Amino acid sequence: MQQVLLFALIGLGAGAAYAAIGLGVTVTYQGTGTVHFGLGAAGMWTVYVFDELRRTGDLLLPIPLVRVPLGSPTGTAVALVLAVLSAAAVGWLSQLLVFRPLAAAPVLAKVVASIGIMLTLQALVVLRVGSASRAVAPVLPAGGLHIGDGAVPQDRLWIAALLTVVTVALWAYLRYTRFGLATRAAAENERAASLAGFAPQALAASTAVIAGVVVGIFCILAAPTLGLTTTGFVLMIAPGLACALAGRFDNLFVVLATGLLLGVVQSELTLLRGQEWWPTWASTGLNDAVPFLAIVGGLVLVGRSLPTRGADAAEALPEVVIPQPRWLPITAVIGGAVVLLFVLRGGFRFGLITSFIVALLALSLVVLTGLAGQVSLAQAAFAGSAGFVVAKLAAAHAPLPIALPFAAAVAALLGVLVGLPAVRIRGAQLAVVTLALGIALERFVFRNPSFTDPAGNPIPDPVLFGISFGVSDGLQTARIQFGLLVLVILTVVALGVANLTRSGTGRRLLAIRSDERAAAAVGINVSASKLLAFGIASFIAGIGGALIGYSRGQLTADSFTVFVGLSLLAFAYLGGITSVSGAVVAGLSAPLGLVFVTFSRLFEDLGTWYAVLAGVSLVLGAIFNPVGVAGAATSMLRRFRAAGGHHRPVAPGPPEPPPVAVVGARAHTGKVRLRTTGLSVQYGGLRALDGVDLSVRAGQIIGLIGPNGAGKTTFIDAVTGFTPSTGEVFLEGLSLDGAPPHQRARRGLRRTWQAVQLFADLDAHDNVAVAAQPFDLRTLVLDLVRPQRAPVLAAVGGALARMDLTPLARVRPQTLTLGQRKLLGVARALAMPGSVLLLDEPAAGLSGADRIALAARLRQFAADGLAVLLVEHDVDLVLSVCDHVYVLEFGHLLAHGTPAQIRTDRRVIDAYLGQASRGVEERA
Numbered sequence: 001m002q003q004v005l006l007f008a009l010i011g012l013g014a015g016a017a018y019a020a021i022g023l024g025v026t027v028t029y030q031g032t033g034t035v036h037f038g039l040g041a042a043g044m045w046t047v048y049v050f051d052e053l054r055r056t057g058d059l060l061l062p063i064p065l066v067r068v069p070l071g072s073p074t075g076t077a078v079a080l081v082l083a084v085l086s087a088a089a090v091g092w093l094s095q096l097l098v099f100r101p102l103a104a105a106p107v108l109a110k111v112v113a114s115i116g117i118m119l120t121l122q123a124l125v126v127l128r129v130g131s132a133s134r135a136v137a138p139v140l141p142a143g144g145l146h147i148g149d150g151a152v153p154q155d156r157l158w159i160a161a162l163l164t165v166v167t168v169a170l171w172a173y174l175r176y177t178r179f180g181l182a183t184r185a186a187a188e189n190e191r192a193a194s195l196a197g198f199a200p201q202a203l204a205a206s207t208a209v210i211a212g213v214v215v216g217i218f219c220i221l222a223a224p225t226l227g228l229t230t231t232g233f234v235l236m237i238a239p240g241l242a243c244a245l246a247g248r249f250d251n252l253f254v255v256l257a258t259g260l261l262l263g264v265v266q267s268e269l270t271l272l273r274g275q276e277w278w279p280t281w282a283s284t285g286l287n288d289a290v291p292f293l294a295i296v297g298g299l300v301l302v303g304r305s306l307p308t309r310g311a312d313a314a315e316a317l318p319e320v321v322i323p324q325p326r327w328l329p330i331t332a333v334i335g336g337a338v339v340l341l342f343v344l345r346g347g348f349r350f351g352l353i354t355s356f357i358v359a360l361l362a363l364s365l366v367v368l369t370g371l372a373g374q375v376s377l378a379q380a381a382f383a384g385s386a387g388f389v390v391a392k393l394a395a396a397h398a399p400l401p402i403a404l405p406f407a408a409a410v411a412a413l414l415g416v417l418v419g420l421p422a423v424r425i426r427g428a429q430l431a432v433v434t435l436a437l438g439i440a441l442e443r444f445v446f447r448n449p450s451f452t453d454p455a456g457n458p459i460p461d462p463v464l465f466g467i468s469f470g471v472s473d474g475l476q477t478a479r480i481q482f483g484l485l486v487l488v489i490l491t492v493v494a495l496g497v498a499n500l501t502r503s504g505t506g507r508r509l510l511a512i513r514s515d516e517r518a519a520a521a522v523g524i525n526v527s528a529s530k531l532l533a534f535g536i537a538s539f540i541a542g543i544g545g546a547l548i549g550y551s552r553g554q555l556t557a558d559s560f561t562v563f564v565g566l567s568l569l570a571f572a573y574l575g576g577i578t579s580v581s582g583a584v585v586a587g588l589s590a591p592l593g594l595v596f597v598t599f600s601r602l603f604e605d606l607g608t609w610y611a612v613l614a615g616v617s618l619v620l621g622a623i624f625n626p627v628g629v630a631g632a633a634t635s636m637l638r639r640f641r642a643a644g645g646h647h648r649p650v651a652p653g654p655p656e657p658p659p660v661a662v663v664g665a666r667a668h669t670g671k672v673r674l675r676t677t678g679l680s681v682q683y684g685g686l687r688a689l690d691g692v693d694l695s696v697r698a699g700q701i702i703g704l705i706g707p708n709g710a711g712k713t714t715f716i717d718a719v720t721g722f723t724p725s726t727g728e729v730f731l732e733g734l735s736l737d738g739a740p741p742h743q744r745a746r747r748g749l750r751r752t753w754q755a756v757q758l759f760a761d762l763d764a765h766d767n768v769a770v771a772a773q774p775f776d777l778r779t780l781v782l783d784l785v786r787p788q789r790a791p792v793l794a795a796v797g798g799a800l801a802r803m804d805l806t807p808l809a810r811v812r813p814q815t816l817t818l819g820q821r822k823l824l825g826v827a828r829a830l831a832m833p834g835s836v837l838l839l840d841e842p843a844a845g846l847s848g849a850d851r852i853a854l855a856a857r858l859r860q861f862a863a864d865g866l867a868v869l870l871v872e873h874d875v876d877l878v879l880s881v882c883d884h885v886y887v888l889e890f891g892h893l894l895a896h897g898t899p900a901q902i903r904t905d906r907r908v909i910d911a912y913l914g915q916a917s918r919g920v921e922e923r924a
């Protein structure tokens, strides 16, 4: 028992460092809205500044090659003050140069930029002082405090106590000072803070400085017990993020408690490791698995499989370049690669082969991040798992055609497992999970002697049809045969990814990337599609990892560290994370690739400089050129073509629009298609919908009107499964109880959105196509080979033509007027097979003439046999076009009847019609 207490107290040192980083992350998030992945690196930077001052008297500056000698080693106090000032400067510069320009940028850009800061700081330290580990002299009293027979180093208790004081001070600052309150307000609403008399940017900068200083000080205090390396503190961002997540980026005391608890748990694990009965396999790396498990567990508990209404659902990402099959350039590039393979020799050829492999790995990010919008920092870990599986299989003499796909399948399975939490979390949180996973896999599996051989895991040469495709042979270090093998695999995968991008499956992934709720409403199973993206991406990464194995002939964990994963994301982003050509650029420019090898002949020490360059260009890329090198080149090419008159043709709709697709319906049957009984929705203390009974028959248009906040949209949300409800919903007489939104959509419920919610990454045609295409396994396989299909195109053309949008088929929603966007929303719903159409304010934004045209169209839909529910504030439209009208007030049905009855109903006039007509008069 005494031992347990002793180890618990010892764990407080590391725990305080985690908590300090967690506090820094939380405070930065409150001030800047950014999850700062580089705070661990900022802490490491501060410790090195402190240690260098004490050792040599040189002041490190965050600029390459600049170092200010102060004469002789300084004392602790001076070193501490200067180091803290440096920490403040780094925090301020990060805000000024990075987060400020990215204030309105997509989450991915912010994540990438903060990783850029992390890589830059780390590379700068390696460049200046090397990467050897150091012992840092203690600042706090180091003597032991005796407990029974044992002793706890006093500094652990001091550091925990000091951090508790700092946490209380930070809490009081944010809660009780005007500046602190304004900071919290600015995180919610910048304009509100400006009105309170504070410049939002000054508030953000102050939090960045505070975060940097707190993290810096506590890293200095913890360094004597934890040791100083260029990676240790950097990776402490994972437990730090776990703490911040536990405190929901808000509650500082939960952050503190989680950090200390993590430290204690890890320390107790060290105690357990010393026990005889403790399994050997659990003796390495378990400490790194703990934060990962804590993060995943916590996030899955609080996450939701679809964002709530009004949540920031759109994870805007760089524009996707949808590739057109241009065989001439493709053949030229492949031909060029073959020629290079034959022309280049030795290290250059090896560099080219490495470029091919990195391009493959980058392709996995194109699928996962570029297409599906899921930020993963664990691609190197997926690759590594396949690499080690290949090592095991090859050792058992498994031939290449078995070992390679099997290893990739293992990676895919792992990817799907990791994707499971991704179903419930999104954006920066997913980046946090994948970062922690990368660390856990590296430490717990790849470096665990129970699973892999630390001295190296030999992989024999691959043999195919009796021919050796080994990478080396005697003096030859990079054989053409191996290069050709890798090139063939890369080509097949690249074509597959290009096809995927152009296909229905690709559109579905892009739809999820744009708007998960709207995607579910067109029948896309968002969770399954995310898992599919994780599976495909990890399979590709697995192939890359297996090829890395074959290319080395000998595998160690060093090929798949977390930093390899981060650097992969960096180069994939720089090349262009949304396109196949971007992956090729990433491959060519990545460390150890062809460009690197070429320059390494010119510059000594290129590796470290390359790392600085990668970090800095990652930050710059995130700010100035999120589409990457390939994206920029494509837009230039597009502009050039446009100037030369090569316009991409507008997709023509079929001349005669086919009728609206109605499943299982004959026109004018009058059968009840949709019926609700006692439908109720509770939002906290608010009864937004209260026992609504309503039915819509085939061939009917039913109006649903009521004042603002009456519950009309909530009714559509409840029917379509987007909000939990009680009561019953029947479609075609069958209960929809428990069915998620995408299943309801597939069963025939189509809807539009008050806020339109089109897919920003897809043009008008593809917005509709994504709803028209059926999905099954056969479609997926076909998508990888032959993406375009005629029946889908016909249905899309028909829906666009019905809403007069054919000439705008190739225009993105952002450039359409509100009215056109509303019509496109209707066209998207029309393209789905189904019998019920729920329209949420389709006339908003339409001109008078367009409203009349819309009314005619609605009547036509009904004539075609659809059951239409119309939610609208344009009372004249509703009363002129609907067969029957329901009126909602405060969530319950006030009245229902024919338009004539509603127009004269006293209660309706008092509650709504009077208001609505006053509104119209006021507007007039």
Ligand SMILES: Nc1ncnc2c1ncn2[C@@H]1O[C@H](COP(=O)(O)OP(=O)(O)OP(=O)(O)O)[C@@H](O)[C@H]1O
Residues within 6 Å of the ligand: 308, 309, 683, 686, 688, 706, 707, 708, 709, 710, 711, 712, 713, 714, 715, 754
């Ligand atoms: N996700 C939510 N959480 C909490 N309350 C909500 C949520 N969504 C809607 N509400 C509340 O439920 C009530 C009904 O809102 P709803 O948007 O359905 O009304 P509406 O009739 O469509 O209004 P409008 O005509 O302004 O669109 C409102 O008081 C709204 O503030």
